[in-house]
Amino acid sequence: MPQECNSCLYDDKHPFGMAFKDRTCLGCLTHKEKQTLDWQARKDKLIQITHKLKRHSKTYDCVVPVVGDAEDYFTVNEVLDLGLRPLIVCVNDYFKNDIAWHNLHNLITHFDVDSFVFNPDMNVYKELVKTSLRKYEHVLLPFLQLHTSFPVHVAYERKIPMIIWGQHQAIEQVGKFSHSDEVEMSKWSRQQHDIFTVDIDKLMGNGAQVQQRYVNYYRYPNTQALQKRGTTGLYLSNYIPWDPLKQNYNALTYGFIPxxxxxxxxxxxxxxxxxxxxxxxxxxxxxxxxxxxxxxxxxxxxxxxxxxxxxxxxxxxxxxxxxxxxxxxxxxxxxxxxxxxxxxxxxxxxxxxxxxxxxxxxxxxxxxxxDLLVNGESPQRSFILFGKGIDI
Ligand SMILES: [Zn+2]
Structure with a gap:
């Protein structure tokens, strides 16, 4: 019998792993912190941490990884409110429809921020997706590997001191840590929660026929090299009481299309x-x-x-x-x-x-x-291959 939470719908099969206390899941217990923590003090701490970045950096203060989601609108807005100059980085997963492309381009235009979209080699990417589907019955692993490593490479290579992410999913969903632990981005957390312990080498071994030199950006940078350069990453959800539906509703005012x-x-x-x-x-x-x-x-x-x-x-x-x-x-x-x-x-x-x-x-x-919803739109076209020249 799976162990189930008395308060929500989760059980112990959650992919991040789930612990229970008195039949309530840790996700529910950690969520209750949102009513008790001193969020003003936490925001002040965020201001203090990010203030230091401004003295440190000659170009950008931080990298903000995005996909063009409503949550990215919230994150970018907060980063700009903190007075930071972000470089927006998006990895093209080749699964975007017309709504997604609108939302990504509108995000960049509305907030008037510098950005670039990384378009990974299509043949390599498809080979990895095929292998991921066959070996792990998962189609997003190659994208997740890139999305959680490429922006870190960008920060490292360009000497941008920090990567700012939106929510820490494992805290918000299963309460892996307290918000006040201020967990930072790490190779371990990425391995456990973002890519479910399947790194690029697992897709390569006995699987994808791809040369190593094509997959460097699918791999997380060397931890010691990151430490030496002082590249760190934080999650805004540890400093702001995260409420996705409410936050995402506000993205409508910036031109986001649901x-x-x-x-x-x-x-x-x-x-x-x-x-x-x-x-x-x-x-x-x-x-x-x-x-x-x-x-x-x-x-x-x-x-x-x-x-x-x-x-x-x-x-x-x-x-x-x-x-x-x-x-x-x-x-x-x-x-x-x-x-x-x-x-x-x-x-x-x-x-x-x-x-x-x-x-x-x-x-x-x-x-x-x-009250927090409107009529969403339906896409006109799916799988639009922007960034690879011709879209047929
Ligand atoms: Zn629960």
Whole structure:
């Protein structure tokens, strides 16, 4: 029997690992800190830490890694409020639809910040995605490896002293540490929580036929070299009481476009991804027993915008929503028979969740949640390959 939390919908199968105290998960217990910590003092500490950066740096004070998500709007806004000059760095995952590209370009334009988008070698990337799918039944690992290492390389190479991230997911979801521990970015934390212990070498060994020199940026920089240069990374969620739905709602005022989803009510989180709520969500269900909607519902239970019983009803609905995964296999260049093989052998228990034309049913949300939502848009085009010349 899995151990379940009395307060939220998580159990001990959470991919970050979950501990319990008196039948309540540590994620719920750590969340309660948000009502008790002195957040003004924590913000003052953030101001103090980041103030030092301004004296240190000749060009940029910090690197801010983004994907163009609503949460990135919040993070960039906070960084600018701190008086910092950021360099915005985005790794192209090649899964962005038109909404995602709008949101990324609008973020850069609205806040008028210097930026660049890194477009990894497409053949190498696809080879890694294929291997990741075959060996780990995960399609985002190559992107996650790059997203959590490339910006650190940029900071190191350009002598930019700090990387500023938004939330520390393992604290927000499973309460791995207290906010007041002020956990910093580290190779260990990346290994455990961002890439689930699958580093690039695991994809290379017995797998992807890729030359080592093509994957340097998929690997985290040498820790001693980072220490010597003084490159560090912090998470804003340790200094600001993190409330994603509320924060992301505010991104609308900056021109962020939310996306209507059928597998969750959250129109902000990962808006613009062509796979996040489709194949990635089904593989997540297979690996850990739940889909992304549960993370969203747990978050809303903790912020007291929905009761656990109501959240469970919604989870049952969203968990059974069929999606169309075929476009991903087209993108990867898999033949129809390869696609059929994958369904037969890897998703045999999930055929009821596959549909070419997913249907959307309306669900009853609480007022506290729906007050923070608007009508999301639907993408016109998926898998747009910006950054690689021709998009056909
Ligand atoms: Zn809990």
């Amino acid at each position: 996306q209507r989803q059928i597998a969750t009510f959250d129109i902000y989180d990962r808006a613009g991804s062509s796979i996040y709520y489709d194949l990635h969500d089904l593989l997540k269900l297979k690996r850990v027993g739940y889909r992304k909607c549960v993370d969203h519902l747990v978050r809303e239970i903790r912020h007291q915008r929905i009761k656990p019983t109501h959240a469970q009803t919604l989870a049952d609905h969203y968990m059974n929503t069929p999606v169309n995964i075929k476009p991903f296999f087209n993108w990867l260049g898999v033949t129809s028979s390869g696609y059929e093989w994958f369904i037969e052998h890897k998703l045999s228990g999930m055929k009821h969740l596959l549909s070419k034309e997913p249907l959307s049913e309306s669900v009853k949300l609480t007022k506290k949640i729906s």
